[in-house]
Amino acid sequence: MKKFTARQQEIIKASTELVAEQGIQGVTIKKLSKKIGISESAIYRHFDSKLDILLGILSQFRSHKMEVLDKIQGSGATELEQLEMIFKERFNQFTQYPAITAVIFSEDIFQNEKELADEVYAIMNSSLQLILIVIKKGQNNKSIRSDISADQLSLIIVGALRLLVARWRLSGFAFDLRREGDKLWGNINQILVN
Secondary structure, eight states, X not given: OOOOOHHHHHHHHHXXXXXXXXXXXXXXXXXXXXXXXXXXXXXXXXXSSHHHXXXXXXXXXXXXXXXXXXXXXXXXXXXXXXXXXXXXXXHHHHHHOTHHHHHHTOTTGGGGOHHHHHHHHHHHHHHHHHHHHXXXXXXXXXXXXXXXXXXXXXXXXXXXHHHHHHHHHHTXXXXXXXXXXXXXXHHHHHHHHO
């Protein structure tokens, strides 16, 4: 994954905040330069375009996510514990950085930008694939039910997570995402072991 300089990280952070405040269309180099307090030309020294900045946001999110997922996989936890850790980590990250949800859950806006759509798809697919692998391992060792396919169980998990986060974002972050996530995980856990 790409490493970003401190200034690039500052630009990415400010861009993410602008997306959360004004939507993707509200992010302009002019507004970004004003928010950070540097010239527009200074921004262009770090990123070629708005598209590159948005790709940077997604790349940084994906990189952080993969580091956490690798750590969880190497933790020695059971498959159910790994799934719970993955689930809760997503809610922790979104609670800590709510602005990122405005980018990650804006896939409909990215339909006309193939590079952005491809990156969002890669992020979603990597999560789905990891969860699928963990479920299959759990099914093989009989800790996760096998009368429902691993594909369907992974869709249930990822779909439920995405819907809860989308509701949280659209409500203006009006409820405690971690608490609601814990409740949701309790029910998903029952589905996985029954």
